[in-house]
Amino acid sequence: MPETEFATTLVVLDLTGIFVFAVTGALVAVRKNLDLFAATVLAGVTGLGGGFIRDVLIGATPPAALADWRYLLVPAAAGVLTFFFHPAIGRVERVVTLFDSFGLALFCVTGTLKAIDYGLGPLPAALLGMVTGIGGGILRDVLAGRVPVIFEGALYATPALAGAGVVVVLDRLGVPGAGLAAAGFTTCLGWRLLALVRGWQAPMPRGPANV
Amino acid sequence: MPETEFATTLVVLDLTGIFVFAVTGALVAVRKNLDLFAATVLAGVTGLGGGFIRDVLIGATPPAALADWRYLLVPAAAGVLTFFFHPAIGRVERVVTLFDSFGLALFCVTGTLKAIDYGLGPLPAALLGMVTGIGGGILRDVLAGRVPVIFEGALYATPALAGAGVVVVLDRLGVPGAGLAAAGFTTCLGWRLLALVRGWQAPMPRGPANV
Amino acid sequence: MPETEFATTLVVLDLTGIFVFAVTGALVAVRKNLDLFAATVLAGVTGLGGGFIRDVLIGATPPAALADWRYLLVPAAAGVLTFFFHPAIGRVERVVTLFDSFGLALFCVTGTLKAIDYGLGPLPAALLGMVTGIGGGILRDVLAGRVPVIFEGALYATPALAGAGVVVVLDRLGVPGAGLAAAGFTTCLGWRLLALVRGWQAPMPRGPANV
Structure with a gap:
């Protein structure tokens, strides 16, 4: 596969992942009864937020997405489409979750590689790869006024870190x-899909928590 | 108008906008029954947060406000004043809202110009201009533990983007x-004031959102 | 004391402060009934978040903690330990609070010195010193879905600023x-401990807040 074709494939994969992440952001907005603007913002934040956090932390500013209008229009389009067609999209949420797992696996790999490129060691590079995958969803949940869903037992971050x-x-x-x-990619996707299918949960705290 | 006089005018306008944004931040703190420190922090975050997000994203660090003590003292003073005199300020909240609209219009323009100066393209520059205007209020609401008010139908971000x-x-x-x-400036301010006067709302989601 | 020994002492102090901050983060996760991953993330965010905010704002990216695996493993270990042994740790919470005050005093000093090193003026340097001390706890509370505890009357930020x-x-x-x-260090620690012992509170708003 020639170089340019490979680069195009990567961009298409990347934009697909961002699109699906953005759909999940807009769905949260609709379910919280927020307006069209909120749906678009939460779409953008979910799709691009993880990469933005990574880029700000490694000093790669402005983030690459700000230099490429496709990376801004794709999540905006996902937000608007989801806002208007949310009943239909809500009905195929299993498909959304499946593609979301693809996005997670893709971003944890590309995020790690970018951090390595910027000279970070193995441990911080892996952490930033995980952040690239999960950061957008965390920002989405904080902005929508709820505790991040990945904190409540979903096996989502662990596959990304793996x-x-x-x-x-x-x-x-x-x-x-x-x-x-x-x-x-296979490690993250396989683990994530197994966790979804088998209903695996992260360990929850035991014993009384004296408040 | 000579150059220095123009620069002074800009700084005065800028500080006025920051002051009014900061007042809205401190009012939120008082209404949430938070302490004097929280009022000052929410004042500072609301007044300066949008510009800080923009500067961090474009790599203009440290943000300009950190190099000029006036930009730190003005929101702090707004926070302390609002904390102690909030009943009086609450009574003139329409005036606060009016000046807040001026601040929004000012910051969306100055923020966009700064992003252009740093070499960003038209689409990201406009987005960062909007972020300069709305970012502080979003941070304020997240820190105060509420969903950003501009996500719930207020026509606030759209005029800034326009x-x-x-x-x-x-x-x-x-x-x-x-x-x-x-x-x-006129586009943003005019649209925002019309929305306030006529009670325009952003589109809300339709149909049942299957949760 | 020779140079290297002094540097080692500083790193040990620094890691101790980060460890205790991280314990408080994991305790919040356990009390909110969040999972093991959340405990580790809240531990890391509480231990390192203040320094990350400071470093991003002054342009010192990537933050130093990302270049040193000890700064990543210590909070992770604190999170995992707290998750599994939280009843025991909860019983000695007074000790945790005491060490947390040490951490606050340490970070407000080291944070201020780093900001001065990066050329910031006195006022912004002091603010960033305070942010180094309190930023992690604020991020912890926002991620855990609660209003930052230091906004509700605790005298915590004021000693750090002092x-x-x-x-x-x-x-x-x-x-x-x-x-x-x-x-x-003594100013911050003394004030903070006095506030704890005597039950001092920050000023709360007076009079009806018209909502």
């Missing part, structure tokens, strides 16, 4: 980019 | 700074 | 690093 971990370990071992990306 | 949009379009067309700023 | 203020004033007067740090 995928990012695979990337940094294989990178250290000298595995080339494509194989490393595929391994990280 | 004003910012006018600025980037006229900038592309080569209109000089003063005319462009006046047009953007 | 300690930071002592540092910038003595720095201007040419007092050398060790004396200046000791004075700022």
Whole structure:
């Protein structure tokens, strides 16, 4: 596959992930009975927020998404479409969740690779890869006035961290980019889908919490 | 008007806008029964937060307000004054809202111009102009534990985006700074005031949202 | 004391403060019945968040903690330990609060000194010193879905600002690093402990707040 075709594939994958993340953001807005503007903002924040947090922390400002109008229009379009057609989209929410898992797996890999590119060590690079995957959803929930759903038992962040971990370990071992990306992506996606199908939950606190 | 006089006018306008934004922040703190410190922090966050988000995203750090003590003392003073005299200020809340609209119109213009200065394209520059206007209020509401009021139907962000949009379009067309700023400012302010007077609302979601 | 030994002492103090802050973050997660992942994230955010906000605002990216695995593992360990042993830790919460005050005093001093190092003036440097001390706790509370506890009358931020203020004033007067740090640290810690022991509260708003 020639270089430019590969780059195009990456952008298409990236925009697909952002689109689906953005749909989840707009759905939260609709379910909280927020207005069209909120749906668009929550769409944008969910789609781009993780990458923005990563870029601000590694000093890669302005974030790449701000230099490419496609990265701004795709989440905005997702927000507006979801706002007007939310009953139809709500009915296929399983499909949304499936694609959302793809997005998570993609972003934890690309986020980790970008952090490595900027000279970060394995542990912070993996953490920032995870943040790229989960940061948008956390911002979405905070802005919508609810505790982040990924804090309440959903196995979402752990697969992202695992995928990012695979990337940094294989990178250290000298595995080339494509194989490393595929391994990280598969690790995150596989774990996430298994957790969804089997209903796995993260450990919850035991015993009385004296408040 | 000589250069220095113009610069002074700009700073006075800027500080006036920050002062009024800060008053709205402290009023939220008082109404949530938060303490004097919270009133001062929410005043500062509301007055300066939008510009801080913009500056962090475009890499203009430290934000200009951190290099000028007037930009730190004005919102702090607004917070303390509002905390102690909130019954009187609450009675003239219509005036506060009027000045708040001036601040919004001013910040969406100055924020857009700063983003253009830092080399951003038209679409991201307009978005950052809007963020400069609305970011402080969003941070205020998140810190005070409520869903941002501008997500619940108020027509606030749309005028800011429109004003910012006018600025980037006229900038592309080569209109000089003063005319462009006046047009953007008037667009935002006019729309915002019309929305207030006529009770215009942003579109709300229709149909049942299956949760 | 030779240079390297002094540096080691500083790192140990720093990591101790981060550990205790992280414990308070994980305790909030447990009390909100959030999962193990949330406990770890809230631990990390509480321990490192204040420094991250400071570093992003002064442009010192990536934040130093991201370049040193100890600064990432210590809060993670605190989060996991607290999650599993929270009943025992909850019983010694007075000790946690005591060490938390040490952490606050330490971070307001080191944060101010770092801001001065990056060329900020006295007022913004003191503010960023305070933010270093209180920022993590604010992020923790926002992510856990509650209004920051330091907004509801606790005398927590004021001692931090006072300690930071002592540092910038003595720095201007040419007092050398060790004396200046000791004075700022003692000011913050003394005030904070007195407030705890005597039950001092920040001023609360008076009169009816017309909503």
